Amino acid sequence: MKSILMKICRFFCFVLTLPLLTLKIIGLCGMYKRVFPLLAYNITFSYNEKMHELKRELFRNVGRFANTDGTLRLLEIGCGSGANFNFYPYGCTVICTDPNPHFEKYLRLSMDANPHLTYDTFVVARGEDMEAVKDESVDVVVCTLVLCSVSNVLQVLHEVRRILKPGGAFYFLEHVVSDPSSWTYFLQHVLEPLWYYLGDGCMITRATWKDLEAAGFSELHLKHIEASEVTLMIRPHIMGYSIK
Known part of the structure; x- marks a missing residue:
């Protein structure tokens, strides 16, 4: 019964998004890509405040993948505004890579605020096709809140493995679908059609951990968490790192 109700509610939500689908078809949704970076930049401060300790835990051992001379080349997929x-x-x-060139303005603000880093370049590219980045050229790849909106998660992970040096690491923090028995799962499936447009292609029903398990990394360190401080729809998260 719950499953039937979920499908009915999702259908009505989809109907409500038909005007947005029409705008996308005729190309007017492209205007939103100019606005979305500003929204994401402002949301970043709130999300980072709520997730600060979890992010510190996630990135605490990035330095172990540095080279013997102490250098470390890190590539971030979907860097956004540099959160x-x-x-x-x-x-x-x-x-830095991102498919939306309008993020660069806000990315520069984050660069200025973090002078402890050296910045190489900003590449406008989809995670599924980073041909501008050479094979086995980086020590660490980072991807946070990005795999929810790519068109092909496994292809992104294939690119990650291609550009990572042997022994390099891929760090991730992603919201995922909730347990099927929960009301969060119900709401995720009902509201996803609307969320997709508001979140610039974000899908809230992906079981991304399955893609990571199938990606062919030599090691996978992954854990499921509940990010209780953030919006209910995206509270279920996975975080960790995998090694090529």
């Missing part, structure tokens, strides 16, 4: 910069170790070189 993770203050968690990266002193002196590491950061390469």
